[in-house]
Amino acid sequence: MIINPKSTEVDGPVCNLLIKEIGRPKNLVMCKAMNVYDNRWRINVYTRYMVDSETGLEGNQISYSCFAKLNSKGDKLEIVNHRPSGLCL
DSSP states (O other): OOOOTTOEEESSHHHHHHHHHHOOOTTEEEEEEEEEETTEEEEEEEEEEEEETTTTEEEEEEEEEEEEEEOTTSSOEEEEEEEESSOOO
């Protein structure tokens, strides 16, 4: 896998590796991975939540965020630091 420095992907290969690792949230909106430098990535998982049940208003939130390192083959992701917040699997 060729990694383009300082790129951004939505629901791409890096996100697929993360979802395999943490599981797929039931209310997943998208996964966004940003290449910070080399093969280091900031990955945010966005999920849907109910803002107001009376009006049916829904919102999106970052429910999981991590900093991860992709190996040289591009087939293994090592989570270096993460912040879960109400991840519903």
